[in-house]
Amino acid sequence: MTGRRRSLPRPFSSAPAVATVSAAACTALLASLLSGCGSLTGSADAGEKDPVTVMTWAPEGTKATNMPGMPAMAQAYARWVNSRGGIKGHPLKVLTCNEHNDSVTAAHCAQRAVDEGAVAVVGSYSQFGRSFMSPLEVKGIPFIGGYGASDEEFESPLSYPVNGGQASLLAGNGRQLARDCSRVALVRPDSIQGDQMPSLLNSGLQSGSRHPAKDIKAPEDGTDYSSAVNHALDGVGADPAVYGTSAAGGKAPGSCVTASLGDHTDAFFDSFRRLQEDSPKVRVASVLGSVGQSLLNRTGGSAGPLEDADITGWYPVAHDSRWQPMRKVINDFAFDDNRIDPADQGVQTTWIAYTVLRALIEQLDAAGVEDITPHALQTTLDRGDRAIDTGGLTPKLRWRDDDLLAVQDYPRIVNGMVTYQVVRDGELTAARDGFVNVAKTLEQRRTDS
Missing domain, CATH: 3.40.50.2300 (Response regulator)
Incomplete structure (x- = not known):
């Protein structure tokens, strides 16, 4: 285990719970999300630019925790945005890697991301942060929206978690x-x-x-x-x-x-x-x-x-209407891939992580930046000029110093919200409205x- 890390100051105060978005507000948020990142129907972005290569890894077929839905969701997301002409004209290329719940393989996945020119690792799962973060840090490759299974995801300045792990x-x-x-x-x-x-x-x-x-x-x-x-x-x-x-x-x-x-x-x-x-x-x-x-x-x-x-x-219950855009992408672009369960938190985290990636590329495009590099993404993430809207699935996200919570051992947490659920008649249902701030x-x- 690592030693004690410093807690970062956080001038942040909020109520312990955030009310559930009303049906009308949720609809407006979803419309805003989809218009901001390309609607599920409508015209594609005009003009092809250089591809953006990213990687998503997760363990599959092991005797411990498996997350096959995460790389599968990433591939479905890429098929969707590429059917729309890419992200602001940039085709999205998703590399996947089976991390095998093994520290050596985790490091190999990270090195492959470096060798194949990935500008970010997005929506991935691994318990071996010590193995995979070092190769990424050497090349300045941001780790966006990991599952939160390792300490390093909440320590490394190159990590940008979307939940509190x-x-x-x-x-x-x-x-x-x-x-x-x-x-x-x-x-x-x-x-x-x-x-x-x-x-x-x-x-x-x-x-x-x-x-x-x-x-x-x-x-x-x-x-x-x-x-x-x-x-x-x-x-x-x-x-x-x-x-x-x-x-x-x-x-x-x-x-x-x-x-x-x-x-x-x-x-x-x-x-x-x-x-x-x-x-x-x-x-x-x-x-x-x-x-x-x-x-x-x-x-x-x-x-x-x-x-x-x-x-x-971490997120609203699976049948919440805020997940409908993700469900439509799964229905239309996953081609009956049974690895993808829309109720799985790994799949949900991957959707949110790619929503963040898309918003970053759109911000760079708006600033006239066409060369999507690791450094460009990192700078945009650290600067946080605009908080990223995930359609109400999380609070709006950004990773400036002022947004970091003062949590011992986990200095990169920016989202301290959870949801309370309860099993009723064999179904997961909301135990209370909205998010709870922990x-x-x-x-x-x-x-x-």
């Missing part, structure tokens, strides 16, 4: 659980990345005056999590008298188990379901990326172990908790 999800999940739980167990990977999770979750729990969670380590690529389930249930007590009903007839705060194990979260909840059948009721929770609609469907929907679960995400929770986090 694991940090915001876990802090948000802790705040969400503080409302419903008196005791919490966290099941997380026995890895360097997993070692950071307890303090992040606990920052949210402590903001709700709850005790720190019981920390349960588990193998990231396990197939049977019975031992972790038993330790988690022992850790929260699972006392039926605790998880009772309140005087008002609702659930009183009780015992809760939250798990964040990436692709293997489903194996954990399968073990949990089998061992929970004869035990007192324990509320479960997770974060999007570990849990999604496809997992809910596989585990029995409304009859599965995740019914009523508290889930924290910036202050993160800034006040104790790393020794």
Whole structure:
């Protein structure tokens, strides 16, 4: 693990929640987004200019977390913009690379981006930031809108995250659980990345005056999590008298188990379901990326172990109308590619990251710059003359020094918003309107908790 990084000052203050965009406002935002980046129908940009080459990488076919939808979404996005004449006349060339959840391969993907003239790496996933950031930094290639799976994405001055990464999800999940739980167990990977999770979750729990969670380590690529389930249930007590009903007839705060194990979260909840059948009721929770609609469907929907679960995400729920432009691109240009799930946060992050790239190229075009280089993109990102509108899927984004949150260990975070979701009748639905701002929770986090 790296040493402590400095926290950057941030003259920023906002309310803890942002109201959901109304239907009319959402429509206006979407119209603005599409008119700004080329509508899904209408005339193409006239005149072909030099191609813009970028790369998107992600692990596929591994025994740990896989994100095949991210490069697939990038390719569909390129087909869409190129059918429109490119971005302001620049054809978009997307290179993809299977990172294999391997540090050496991650470095090779980054070096290939350098060797093949990529001006940016966009919307990618890798846990091995130490391996992939160095080759990019040497050549000044910006890393735009990564998934947030590595520390370096929130440290490197060449990284421009569109979400708050694991940090915001876990802090948000802790705040969400503080409302419903008196005791919490966290099941997380026995890895360097997993070692950071307890303090992040606990920052949210402590903001709700709850005790720190019981920390349960588990193998990231396990197939049977019975031992972790038993330790988690022992850790929260699972006392039926605790998880009772309140005087008002609702659930009183009780015992809760939250798990964040990436692709293997489903194996954990399968073990949990089998061992929970004869035990007192324990509320479960997770974060999007570990849990999604496809997992809910596989585990029995409304009859599965995740019914009523508290889930924290970065973005609006998948059926929100703000995702309609992305869905149309998938329908029209993905050609039934079953790797792309529009409800997957990796796919959603890739869409947002390419929205940012498109806005940057449009800003350069407006300034009369036709040579799209890594340096030109970096300068535009750092200067931040215009905040980038993602159609309400995130707050407007920019990465000036004044926009960086003062979060210890994560100085590149600019978006501290999360969404609270809950499983109802086997479907992920919004638990409350709008975004929840966890910036202050993160800034006040104790790393020794």
